[in-house]
Amino acid sequence: MTDHFPDKPVAVTCGDPAGIGPDLVLTLHNTLNTAPLVVIGDQQVLDDRARQLGLTVPLAAWQPGQALPDGALAVWHTPAGAPVQAGQPTPASATGTLNMLTRAARGCLDGTFAAMVTAPVAKHVICDGADPAFTGHTEFLAALAGVERVVMMLTAGTLRVALATTHLPLREVPAAITVDSLQQTLTILHRDLQNKYRLAEPRILVLGLNPHAGEGGHLGHEEQDVIEPALATLRQQGMRLTGPVPADTAFQPRLLEQHDAVLAMYHDQGLPVLKYAGFGEAINITLGLPFIRTSVDHGTAFELAGTGKASAGSLIAATRLALELAAHD
Ligand SMILES: NC(=O)c1ccc[n+]([C@@H]2O[C@H](COP(=O)([O-])OP(=O)(O)OC[C@H]3O[C@@H](n4cnc5c(N)ncnc54)[C@H](O)[C@@H]3O)[C@@H](O)[C@H]2O)c1
Numbered sequence: 001m002t003d004h005f006p007d008k009p010v011a012v013t014c015g016d017p018a019g020i021g022p023d024l025v026l027t028l029h030n031t032l033n034t035a036p037l038v039v040i041g042d043q044q045v046l047d048d049r050a051r052q053l054g055l056t057v058p059l060a061a062w063q064p065g066q067a068l069p070d071g072a073l074a075v076w077h078t079p080a081g082a083p084v085q086a087g088q089p090t091p092a093s094a095t096g097t098l099n100m101l102t103r104a105a106r107g108c109l110d111g112t113f114a115a116m117v118t119a120p121v122a123k124h125v126i127c128d129g130a131d132p133a134f135t136g137h138t139e140f141l142a143a144l145a146g147v148e149r150v151v152m153m154l155t156a157g158t159l160r161v162a163l164a165t166t167h168l169p170l171r172e173v174p175a176a177i178t179v180d181s182l183q184q185t186l187t188i189l190h191r192d193l194q195n196k197y198r199l200a201e202p203r204i205l206v207l208g209l210n211p212h213a214g215e216g217g218h219l220g221h222e223e224q225d226v227i228e229p230a231l232a233t234l235r236q237q238g239m240r241l242t243g244p245v246p247a248d249t250a251f252q253p254r255l256l257e258q259h260d261a262v263l264a265m266y267h268d269q270g271l272p273v274l275k276y277a278g279f280g281e282a283i284n285i286t287l288g289l290p291f292i293r294t295s296v297d298h299g300t301a302f303e304l305a306g307t308g309k310a311s312a313g314s315l316i317a318a319t320r321l322a323l324e325l326a327a328h329d
């Protein structure tokens with residue numbers, strides 16, 4: 001754990017109030033009790049959940065401009081907007097959930113917060129209750145920050161997997177991967193591996209889209225038409241890129257040891273491997289935003305909310321990384 005903290009607090013959003021987010025956020029008081037954290041969520045929900053779990057966690061109301069309380073978890077009260085029962089999601093809380101994200105992100109942009117960490121939301125709940133176009137924190141925060149492209153990367157130990165496309169139907173993936181989009185994605189990934197992970201010359205392993213990376217054009221053309229030209233241009237600029245390699249054999253120790261990150265073409269090409277390697281302890285980080293944002297590797301797990309069975313490992317790891325990155329920013 002880092003010994004020094006950022007000067008400003010790190011915001012932690014509670015996620016869907018009926019999910020495990022509030023349960024996990026409460027654990028931060030004991031595990032990271034000296035860290036400058038501000039929880040953004042409904043204080044009544046947190047109180048109720050602590051009681052349900054049999055936890056004693058002192059909560060102190062906080063507003064921007066105030067000092068952080070001693071010995072209590074600071075909470076910027078952001079109403080859920082609906083009665084909340086653990087494990088029973090409702091679209092009526094969706095606007096409240098988005099309000100948490102907006103407060104955290106605007107606070108990062110205006111200098112109130114040093115970084116933000118997010119507990120999980122359920123995309124369908126937000127689509128049904130507030131914004132039918134919502135596809136995830138990553139895209140929501142990019143739009144709020146006015147950034148055209150960001151990159152989702154999940155890390156588990158030394159394994160880092162970034163995605164060329166994020167939350168979209170599988171049938172739309174090929175069209176979303178263009179020479180331009182790939183070059184932008186790789187440029188962001190390369191830059192943030194340098195700036196955030198202190199890798200002077202990052203080595204990136206780029207996966208193909210089709211089985212066996214297209215088998216020389218017999219099993220698809222995207223490798224030849226899109227991925228190879230994008231890599232060729234970036235190699236000329238000095239980037240160390242391998243690929244496109246077949247995804248099925250890319251995740252072997254020899255290749256992983258020779259690279260600092262893998263770029264997968266779509267969500268379920270890269271994330272199952274990453275989550276198999278480290279589910280529960282892995283971290284989701286958004287690269288390319290004008291502020292630091294980390295998150296958990298899991299979803300709302302409504303069936304575990306209020307039971308005490310949810311593991312806080314990923315939220316703690318994500319919070320530690322946000323504190324560490326912000327302290328060195
Ligand atoms: N960061 C995020 O906001 C995020 C990430 C992934 C999924 N989601 C959303 O979460 C919702 C539910 O998705 P899902 O069911 O596919 O995934 P999930 O991660 O909620 O659950 C998958 C499995 O893992 C278990 N699990 C999840 N978190 C756990 C924890 N902390 N400790 C112990 N066990 C845990 C669950 O009980 C379940 O068996 C979806 O609406 C999805 O969009 C959000």
Ligand SMILES: N[C@H](C(=O)O)[C@H](O)COP(=O)(O)O
Nearest residue numbers: 136137138139284295297298
């Ligand atoms: N793709 C993420 C995962 O599988 O863990 C998750 O859906 C969260 O994405 P956002 O951080 O964009 O909400």
